[in-house]
Amino acid sequence: MDAVAVIGGGLAGLALAAGLDPRRFRVTVHERREELPPVETSLAMWPEAQQALDALGILPAVRAAGSRFGGMALMDGAGTPFFRTQAPGVIGVSRADLLSLLAAAVPDSVARAYGQVRTLPDAGLVVGADGVHSRVRRAVWGNRCRARLSPYVALRGVIAEPVTPGTGGEYWGRGQLFGITPASQGRTYWYASYRSDQGPDGIAVDEALAITRARFAGSSAVIGSVLAAATSAQTLAQRIWTAPPLRRYAREGAVLVGDAAHAMMPNLGRGACEALIDAVTLAELLNSRPLPDALQAYSRRRWLRSQGLRVASSAMARLALAERAQPLRDGLLRLAGWGR
Numbered sequence: 001m002d003a004v005a006v007i008g009g010g011l012a013g014l015a016l017a018a019g020l021d022p023r024r025f026r027v028t029v030h031e032r033r034e035e036l037p038p039v040e041t042s043l044a045m046w047p048e049a050q051q052a053l054d055a056l057g058i059l060p061a062v063r064a065a066g067s068r069f070g071g072m073a074l075m076d077g078a079g080t081p082f083f084r085t086q087a088p089g090v091i092g093v094s095r096a097d098l099l100s101l102l103a104a105a106v107p108d109s110v111a112r113a114y115g116q117v118r119t120l121p122d123a124g125l126v127v128g129a130d131g132v133h134s135r136v137r138r139a140v141w142g143n144r145c146r147a148r149l150s151p152y153v154a155l156r157g158v159i160a161e162p163v164t165p166g167t168g169g170e171y172w173g174r175g176q177l178f179g180i181t182p183a184s185q186g187r188t189y190w191y192a193s194y195r196s197d198q199g200p201d202g203i204a205v206d207e208a209l210a211i212t213r214a215r216f217a218g219s220s221a222v223i224g225s226v227l228a229a230a231t232s233a234q235t236l237a238q239r240i241w242t243a244p245p246l247r248r249y250a251r252e253g254a255v256l257v258g259d260a261a262h263a264m265m266p267n268l269g270r271g272a273c274e275a276l277i278d279a280v281t282l283a284e285l286l287n288s289r290p291l292p293d294a295l296q297a298y299s300r301r302r303w304l305r306s307q308g309l310r311v312a313s314s315a316m317a318r319l320a321l322a323e324r325a326q327p328l329r330d331g332l333l334r335l336a337g338w339g340r
């Protein structure tokens, strides 16, 4: 049996552990946290990611736990729509629910080791599923492959109130964006992003929330009421980091999945989706091919799409968070717009 050490028991690591054939692999998942994330956040699951969840046998449970997006709009900062669209295929699911469902799909034969990995374990295959600041990436690909700090902060959280009909979607102002989507149990998930020099680590949530309320004071009243209901205890504030571009995701005896391989700006809502697709693709290949062949095939299969999304999400962030170009952007969006 081949030993596989999965560093990181987040979405990518758990999905991989759930997908690997226990008759073929002796798997250990190393995770530094013993508990689920304390602040609830929501993830948009696009159809391709739902296929990956289906391959792991948990799609019905994710659908039951999540909420459908339905009608969404792209609006200016004041709430006037540029576009309205239906997103019937997209599900919003809480990260904690998704982590729990993935953990339940992991076979009992998989060993769990808690604590921060500082030195890579000895195993036939080491999988870096350890997120944007991946230790595996730095150890195997080199220190110049450290994460890159973007100039943006992201705040997100859940409030108890439901989304007011017709107000769900994304609001693009000058250098700032705000998002509102349905969350499970009829609640609202919200997020905000703008250029900031807070952090990069240990951002004080109270302060970040106060800055955010002040920044969005002149925006749509809906944003004001969501931010008024937001509490520090139920808000996560962090600077956004991305992974450097890599040419390959596998080297002899090591492979990267999820954010460790291609952490991207969150503006397309694809990072977690791609992490799940990576994991399921890698598991299928490892289950059916010799190791070197499986690693090469995985890198080839996943590289173009995930690097394409990495570039596209940065372009989307520049557009959504445009400052000087905001009037031009809004003018062009109005020209192309419908549904007003």
Ligand SMILES: Cc1cc2nc3c(=O)[nH]c(=O)nc-3n(C[C@H](O)[C@H](O)[C@H](O)COP(=O)(O)OP(=O)(O)OC[C@H]3O[C@@H](n4cnc5c(N)ncnc54)[C@H](O)[C@@H]3O)c2cc1C
Pocket (backbone or CB within 6 Å): 007, 008, 009, 010, 011, 012, 013, 030, 031, 032, 033, 042, 043, 044, 045, 115, 116, 117, 118, 129, 130, 131, 132, 134, 135, 154, 155, 156, 191, 240, 257, 258, 259, 260, 263, 266, 269, 270, 271, 272, 273, 274, 275
């Ligand atoms: C503001 C924001 C909004 C987002 N919204 C969406 C969205 O709507 N849809 C979407 O698809 N994606 C979204 N994403 C992206 C998504 O959060 C990530 O792509 C996803 O979490 C990546 O999963 P992962 O398992 O690769 O990494 P992570 O979720 O970062 O998991 C890595 C795990 O490894 C552990 N770990 C790290 N280092 C070590 C170590 N040395 N030893 C042991 N354990 C370690 C960590 O504790 C963690 O559990 C968003 C991201 C941000 C920042």
